Amino acid sequence: MRRRRSTRRDTVAYSIHDRNNKRTYIGSTNNPRRRASEHVKSGKLQPGGKLVVESRKMTRKSAQNLEGKKIRGYRNRTGKLPKNNSTSNGRWNRWFR
Numbered sequence: 001m002r003r004r005r006s007t008r009r010d011t012v013a014y015s016i017h018d019r020n021n022k023r024t025y026i027g028s029t030n031n032p033r034r035r036a037s038e039h040v041k042s043g044k045l046q047p048g049g050k051l052v053v054e055s056r057k058m059t060r061k062s063a064q065n066l067e068g069k070k071i072r073g074y075r076n077r078t079g080k081l082p083k084n085n086s087t088s089n090g091r092w093n094r095w096f097r
Contacts, residue, residue, distance in 0.1 A: 009059055010057055010060075011029065011057065011059065011060045012029065012030075012032060012054070012058070013066045013070065014035070014051055015051075015052050016039060016045050016050070016084065017052060018046060019047075024082050024083045025039070025085055026074065026082055026085060027067060028060070028063035028066070032051060036051040
């Protein structure tokens with residue numbers, strides 16, 4: 001049996017900006033408040049920084065596609081990934097390409 005695609009539009013794309021308004025992370029979530037709390041605990045969202053929702057609510061797949069597009073755009077403009085989107089092994093995830 002084929003699995004049905006979710007049509008729930010509950011996910012948004014967001015970015016984290018440091019106190020100097022420099023983008024340090026790009027992601028997607030269905031709960032920005034909870035995700036901000038998780039980023040504070042991990043140290044990605046520092047005091048004076050902010051989590052900015054950058055899209056309307058959309059399906060998870062659409063939000064992930066937009067996230068990848070924003071990361072690729074950032075990389076193309078700056079030559080690197082946002083500071084906190086870097087992976088531990090230095091390689092880019094598949095949707096960053």
